Amino acid sequence: xxxxxxxxPPSSGSPLMRVLLAGSSGFLGQCLRTQLLAKGHTVIGVxxxxxxxxxxxxxxxxxxxxxxxxxxxxVTGANIMAKKWTSARRKEIMESRVGIAxxxxxxxxxxxxxxxxxxxxxxxxxxFPPSESAIYAEDYDGPIASNFxxxxxxxxxxxxxxxxxxxxxxxxxVILGHGGALGEMRLTPFLWAGQIGKGRQYFPFVHVExxxxxxxxxxxxxxxxxxxxxxxxESVTNKEFAQTLWKIYRRPTLxxxxxxxKLMFGERAMLLTEGMRVVPRLTVQAGFKFRYPTLAAALSAxxxxxxxxxxxxxxxxxxxxxxxxxxxxxxxxVAFLLPEE
Numbered sequence: 015x016x017x018x019x020x021x022x023p024p025s026s027g028s029p030l031m032r033v034l035l036a037g038s039s040g041f042l043g044q045c046l047r048t049q050l051l052a053k054g055h056t057v058i059g060v061x062x063x064x065x066x067x068x069x070x071x072x073x074x075x076x077x078x079x080x081x082x083x084x085x086x087x088x089v090t091g092a093n094i095m096a097k098k099w100t101s102a103r104r105k106e107i108m109e110s111r112v113g114i115a116x117x118x119x120x121x122x123x124x125x126x127x128x129x130x131x132x133x134x135x136x137x138x139x140x141x142f143p144p145s146e147s148a149i150y151a152e153d154y155d156g157p158i159a160s161n162f163x164x165x166x167x168x169x170x171x172x173x174x175x176x177x178x179x180x181x182x183x184x185x186x187x188v189i190l191g192h193g194g195a196l197g198e199m200r201l202t203p204f205l206w207a208g209q210i211g212k213g214r215q216y217f218p219f220v221h222v223e224x225x226x227x228x229x230x231x232x233x234x235x236x237x238x239x240x241x242x243x244x245x246x247x248e249s250v251t252n253k254e255f256a257q258t259l260w261k262i263y264r265r266p267t268l269x270x271x272x273x274x275x276k277l278m279f280g281e282r283a284m285l286l287t288e289g290m291r292v293v294p295r296l297t298v299q300a301g302f303k304f305r306y307p308t309l310a311a312a313l314s315a316x317x318x319x320x321x322x323x324x325x326x327x328x329x330x331x332x333x334x335x336x337x338x339x340x341x342x343x344x345x346x347x348v349a350f351l352l353p354e355e
Contacts, residue, residue, distance in 0.1 A: 028234040032056045032083040034130070036114060037090035038067045041194050042136070042186075046089060046226040053230065058083060080121040082128070085233050086179075088135040090114045095198070099162060099281050107166060111136075115173040123178045134232045135174050137183040139218055139245065141167035144288035146214050152185075152241040152296040161284060180240065182232045184225075187245035187292060190312050191222030196319060199259075201268060206259055208267025210275050213253025215289030218245040221306040221315060231302050243294040248308045252289065255309065262313040 033050055037043040038059030047067050050057050060075050061068035070081075080086075092110040097103050115135055122129045140163030142150045158164045167185075174181035188195045199207045225244045232238045250258070256267045276283040294302070306312040313319075 028053070030054050030056070031085055031233065032058065032081075033233065034058045034060065034081060034083045034086045034118075036060045036086070036088045036118060037136075038069075039065050040089060040091075041191065042189060042222060042225055043067070043089045045191070045222050046087070046229050049223075049226045049230050050233075053234075055233075075121075076117075080125040080130075083130050085132040085134065086118055086122060086130050087229060087233070088115055088118055088133075088174075089229070091136060094163065094166075095279075095282055095285060104162065108169065111166060111170045112173045115170060119174065119176045119178070123176065126178055129178050131179070132182065132233060133174060133176075133179040134182045134184060134229055135170070137171055137185045137241075138163070138167045139185050139187050139243070139290065139292045140164055140285075141171070141185070142290045142292060144215070144284070145290050146216070148291065150290055150292045152239060152243055152294075162281070163285065182238055182240055182242065184228055184232060184242045184244050185292070186225060187218035187220045187243075189222050189225055189244075190219055190316065192316055192319075194222060196316065200319070204265060206256075206263070206265050206267045207270065208256040208259070209253050209269040210286050211252075211270075211272035213251055213256065215252050215287060216291040217250055217252050217255045217289055218292040219250070219255070219309060219312065220244045220246050221312040223315075224304050224306055224312075227305070228297070228302060231300075235300070239296050239300055242297045242300070242302070243292060244297075245292045245294055246304055246307055246309070246312065247294060247298065249291050249293065250309050252286075258309045258313065262310060263319050265319075 033055055035043060035047055035050070035057050038047050038057065039061040043059070043061075044067060047057050047059060058070060058081050059068045060070045060072065063071055090110050092107050094107055099107075118133070118135075122133065139150070141158050142148075142154065143157065143159045143164070158168045171181075171183050174183065190196055201207055224246070228242055228244045232242060256269070259265070259267055272287050275286055279286065294304075298304075306315055
């Protein structure tokens with residue numbers, strides 16, 4: 015295997031660590047790796063194949079003992095919205111989360127007594143039952159969501175519990191950044207997916223930089239909570255998200271009736287039509303500070319989607335062409351219907 019990537023020079027005031035990062039080539043993993051290196055930590059990236067940021071492939075990981083590390087971080091997970099939830103896809107979603115967590119725990123157990131002191135793993139807010147009124151904080155101990163996402167998250171967090179390490183679960187909201195969820199919401203350069211149904215469902219979000227910083231926080235703090243919420247302090251509904259998207263990017267949004275969303279996405283539509291209000295109360299109390307606490311701040315920090323002068327001119331030209339075309343067709347239609355004198 016390639017030697018682990020290490021920074022120069024160190025800049026962190028906390029004790030420097032060697033961190034095994036499972037999922038280092040993913041959207042969140044790349045950002046987390048960059049932040050860890052910037053703070054002086056050494057990162058050993060694990061991924062499917064050799065690429066920038068991946069030092070060890072999963073096949074190599076399976077065949078060798080756990081590297082000498084101080085902490086293990088898991089940010090793996092197949093995109094839950096990307097494909098229809100067939101039985102094969104459900105298995106893939108589970109394996110990429112629960113299966114990987116169990117594999118990491120077994121490696122940690124096999125390395126005892128020199129086992130890593132900390133295991134920080136991604137989780138998700140999908141564990142909470144959809145609601146327009148309930149407020150879910152980190153200490154919620156009620157029933158979990160009675161759907162597939164809820165089962166995935168519940169099994170994921172249970173699989174991370176072991177007798178060799180004290181796990182820390184970072185429950186992620188919708189991650190915003192250049193790519194990620196925003197890229198999937200952009201239907202065309204000029205048109206974005208907008209309000210879904212009545213838009214009353216909550217839309218817990220987090221900027222990718224804040225999400226990555228929370229993992230660093232969980233690694234560096236002496237005694238962080240066992241559950242952290244990677245969701246911005248501001249709670250917004252789906253309707254408010256669409257309105258803010260227009261205010262920041264000046265792009266029209268296309269609303270979608272609930273029945274059409276269900277027709278297009280099937281069972282996966284629940285992730286769009288249902289929501290929950292999740293707050294980072296204990297995360298903030300533990301001392302974590304969000305750099306982008308509001309949706310406007312988070313979207314404004316992603317300049318790749320902001321309109322440029324050329325794109326605005328192109329949008330204006332496109333709209334003008336559409337107006338002219340509609341007017342021309344309308345004129346022909348009227349002329350065809352009116353009888354000759």
